[in-house]
């Protein structure tokens with residue numbers, strides 16, 4: 214695999230990452246921010262709420278008209294006509310007794326210019342009440358002679374259209390420094406001939422209107438189907454005020470002051486009245502700001518997650534790519550490592566086969582080379598097999614009580630010749646106080662061989678290998694020291710990872726698979742211990758396998 218190819222591969226992955234994830238993510242973020250800015254600039258939230266508010270007010274007006282109509286229609290049917298004569302007063306009184314929501318009832322006929330009126334009998338004893346009602350009746354008496362022809366004409370037109378001949382009228386007066394609303398329904402009583410200008414009048418009780426009728430209509434509308442309003446934590450509240458004054462006259466709940474968000478002037482049913490609406494305890498502007506803040510925060514949190522995700526993806530992809538590169542290097546290295554000893558073995562075997570050698574030492578030398586090379590092959594294959602077992606989670610250790618001193622010595626013995634042949638000074642130092650330990654003999658031997666082999670491979674001029682086996686407080690330490698090329702500090706943890714080989718060009722001149730130390734670490738950990746390295750570039754390295762001897766390891770499967 215050429216360097217150039219790897220570079221393009223990496224660049225391609227980064228480009229894909231950028232085009233497929235980073236760019237769309239950034240575009241999405243930018244679009245969301247732009248969108249929110251637009252909403253902020255257009256005050257879209259505020260406008261939407263205000264639209265809802267206006268709609269609610271419109272419904273409230275319609276509802277109050279419907280309710281007032283429903284109240285008056287049946288009463289109109291009971292109303293006395295012109296031919297009731299002396300019974301008129303008692304009929305009016307009866308109606309009032311049945312309907313406490315009216316404070317008076319009256320019948321006016323233009324032709325006789327007579328206004329027959331009755332006050333609510335239920336309040337007979339209340340002098341103040343009677344005074345107010347009498348004032349209202351007097352007021353009606355003052356304008357009805359002039360207005361009645363026009364009123365009747367209007368009502369007859371309605372009747373002609375198939376509607377109920379009834380209408381409403383009202384207005385504000387000041388009473389004891391307070392706004393007071395008088396409100397009447399007027400209609401043509403039943404059985405009145407078409408040529409007579411006769412009007413029936415019902416005066417609504419002010420308290421009833423203010424404390425019952427209007428608050429009920431407002432509450433009905435607010436708790437109705439308009440889900441837009443219901444969804445908010447701050448409930449909306451409505452009130453009614455005179456056109457010229459802002460203080461509430463009737464309200465759906467506690468009006469907490471402040472400016473209404475929307476208003477509607479009642480035209481038909483309650484002249485001069487204004488209905489207002491707002492949220493309790495907050496303003497629409499605040500809600501708009503809160504909505505935007507909330508959305509900006511969500512966006513910020515999402516961006517953080519997105520950037521985090523992209524970073525994680527990038528990290529994983531780079532890791533996978535590094536691993537892929539290590540694996541391909543591994544394949545190249547291993548094939549080379551297999552080929553070299555095989556070529557040597559074949560070459561020397563062929564030479565021997567020809568039988569042309571004369572000197573006996575030559576035979577010895579050739580046999581030794583063949584043995585050494587086949588040993589190298591075995592070690593390599595063992596490493597690869599062990600590694601694949603570990604990777605598959607099938608590596609099993611056979612722990613048995615072992616004299617470690619003896620095991621280390623005999624393992625080194627078979628290697629001693631080779632070490633010395635390569636010109637290495639060799640020191641072996643085995644303490645006599647090593648207690649017997651339960652270990653997997655083969656695995657420990659293989660670890661030691663891997664370490665010694667590395668010391669051989671990664672030394673230049675100062676050729677020294679020292680092996681020590683000694684006891685400390687809690688562990689038995691097996692130490693392999695060299696005076697070779699050393700390992701830079703930043704690579705000292707990585708060398709134990711599978712396939713990892715140091716960046717030093719010298720390392721790449723030496724063949725290796727990058728598996729040895731990862732196996733050593735797996736083996737040490739399976740024994741409940743670990744492997745440590747102390748090293749300084751150009752000075753040498755010391756690898757120590759520490760095996761605890763208090764805790765006896767268990768037999769069974771162990772994975773890396």
Ligand code: ADP
Pocket residue numbers: 663667668671695697698699700708713714715716720724725726727728729730731754
């Ligand atoms: P290999 O030797 O097959 O490459 P290892 O897993 O045994 O694989 O070692 C990993 C790397 O650690 C080696 O490639 C080398 O760079 C470094 N290394 C191991 N032992 C030594 C040592 N004694 N001195 C210097 N470098 C070492």
